[in-house]
Amino acid sequence: MSHRRPCLAAAVLLAAGVAAGASHAGEVRVAVAANFAAPMARIGAAFTAATGHTLKLSSGSTGKFYTQIVAGAPFEVLLSADDATPRRLVAQGHAVAGTSFTYAVGALVLWSATPGLVDPQGAVLRSGGFRHLAIANPRTAPYGAAAMQVLQGLGLAQALAPRLVTGESIAQAHQFVATGNAALGFVALSQVVVPGQDGQAPRIAAGSAWRVPPALHAPIRQDAVLLKAGEKNPAAAALLAYLQTAPARALISAHGYP
Missing domain, CATH: 3.40.190.10 (Periplasmic binding protein-like II)
Structure with a gap:
């Protein structure tokens, strides 16, 4: 509310x-x-x-x-x-x-700095074609908690646990992906967009992304x-x-x- x-x-x-x-x-x-x-x-x-x-x-x-x-x-x-x-x-x-x-x-996205790595449906999470997945600390960062809800809802939390790289905040999780220390990660949409101008919708600045459906995590x-x-x-x-x-x-x- x-x-x-x-x-x-x-x-x-x-x-x-x-x-x-x-x-x-x-x-x-x-x-x-x-x-x-x-x-x-x-x-x-x-x-x-x-x-x-x-x-x-x-x-x-x-x-x-x-x-x-x-x-x-x-x-x-x-x-x-x-x-x-x-x-x-x-x-x-x-x-x-x-x-x-x-x-x-907030809006959550699965993002990679590499073009084409993340597909528009997020199927890459099931493919296993990556070494590390970055998230913010789910105990202290709400976006990290939302990311874990997504993985649990998809039935992937246990399978992907060994690949998780946890950042202190969503800013650090984004940094892991931006620097290539993690191939992909759950970040805030606001971190990876070019702001919209004159009423236009924002767009992903670079790389590839899946905009996580809001139904997969708590608002x-x-x-x-x-x-x-x-x-x-x-x-x-x-x-x-x-x-x-x-x-x-x-x-x-x-x-x-x-």
């Missing part, structure tokens, strides 16, 4: 943030899931242009961010790769109740939440509002998030 707030509320909050930012531009420290690092860089630039506020971005696995936040890391906004972590942080008193919403729904709902450290920071509230505006939504869609 989405926790998205109405666009009107977002517009009101953003307007307040712009007004405050005109004379008191601030900074917000953001922990962003690795799959969303590239879109967030573009969104951050647009946000700064609109409000005057600046971002200090850190990207990594959601599980590691959870551990750091609980331990007192001074992040003010979390852009999670799931919806469970923000709920957990709210329940434990580390995030502000009523501020979470779904900013993106990757990615929620944002205001953390306790940012509760009194107008820039943090303004960022959460901006993520719900039409310009931000257009950038998110352009990077392959349905």
Whole structure:
């Protein structure tokens, strides 16, 4: 279930943030899931242009961010790769109740840097014509957990277990494939697309890929939440509002998030 707030509320909050930012531009420290690092860089630039506020971005696995936040890391906004972590942080008193919403729904792809290796149906997984298959750590990275659900659903988890190469985050899993250390791997669609322009759909930048049917894994709902450290920071509230505006939504869609 989405926790998205109405666009009107977002517009009101953003307007307040712009007004405050005109004379008191601030900074917000953001922990962003690795799959969303590239879109967030573009969104951050647009946000700064609109409000005057600046971002200090850190990207990594959601599980590691959870551990750091609980331990007192001074992040003010979390852009999670799931919806469970923000709920957990709210329940434990580390995030502000009523501020979470779904900013993106992730798409998983099986990707290879080698053209023609991955077929459009993903049959390569059964062929065995590869040595290593990269995934993100399923214990700390939601995209890794989704990848394991796909392998289990296809009845291949046990057979392919010896070939798995596990990255700390989805960014590292992508790096394994991009550098050739793994022939193929499960990565986020946003990592391997050329963003769409003027309303056009994004396309795979290079190599070969199978866009995993969403029915093969639980929805990757990615929620944002205001953390306790940012509760009194107008820039943090303004960022959460901006993520719900039409310009931000257009950038998110352009990077392959349905």
